[in-house]
Amino acid sequence: QVQLVESGGGSVRPGGSLRLSCGVSGNSGMISRMGWYRQAPGKQREMVATIDSNMNRDYRPSVKGRFAVSRDNRKTVVALQMTGLKTDDTAVYYCTVRLTTGVDYWGRGTQVTVSS
Numbered sequence: 218q219v220q221l222v223e224s225g226g227g228s229v230r231p232g233g234s235l236r237l238s239c240g241v242s243g244n245s246g247m248i249s250r251m252g253w254y255r256q257a258p259g260k261q262r263e264m265v266a267t268i269d270s271n272m273n274r275d276y277r278p279s280v281k282g283r284f285a286v287s288r289d290n291r292k293t294v295v296a297l298q299m300t301g302l303k304t305d306d307t308a309v310y311y312c313t314v315r316l317t318t319g320v321d322y323w324g325r326g327t328q329v330t331v332s333s
Contacts, residue, residue: 219243219322221312226327229302233331237297239312239324250315251288251295255308255329265310266297279305302331 225237237253252267252275266286267275274286283301288294295312312324 219245219248219314219316221314221322221324223310223312223324223327226310226329228330228332230333231303231331233302234298234300235302235329236299237310237312237327237329239295241293241295241312241314244316245292245314247316247318248292248314249317251292252286252313253295253297253310254313255306255310256326257308260308262311268295299329302329304331304333307331 220242222240223237225235227235229235250267250269253265254262255265256262264277265280266284268286268288276284283299285298287296307330309326310329311326313321315321
């Protein structure tokens with residue numbers, strides 16, 4: 218079992234920055250990948266950024282160069298630094314981890330609103 222708790226969401230103007238953080242507890246030794254997804258109203262959940270056990274990072278094209286995903290060596294924290302935020306980035310952001318067994322765990326989500 219793994220528990221995830223997100224923090225750091227909020228409201229910001231276009232061009233602003235936010236940092237999301239996710240605390241991971243439980244069987245972190247079995248984590249193969251960590252990352253962030255988001256879901257905007259009326260849309261499907263989509264991958265934002267992931268980082269695997271070898272520190273390989275993957276980003277959706279629309280956030281590349283603006284967002285940066287990171288984690289600590291013990292896999293107890295995964296963060297998402299967001300800069301140059303756009304109104305299209307408004308969504309609920311979910312922290313997620315995948316275990317070596319293939320099972321995914323999800324946090325409850327944190328709201329990010331970008332509006333002028």
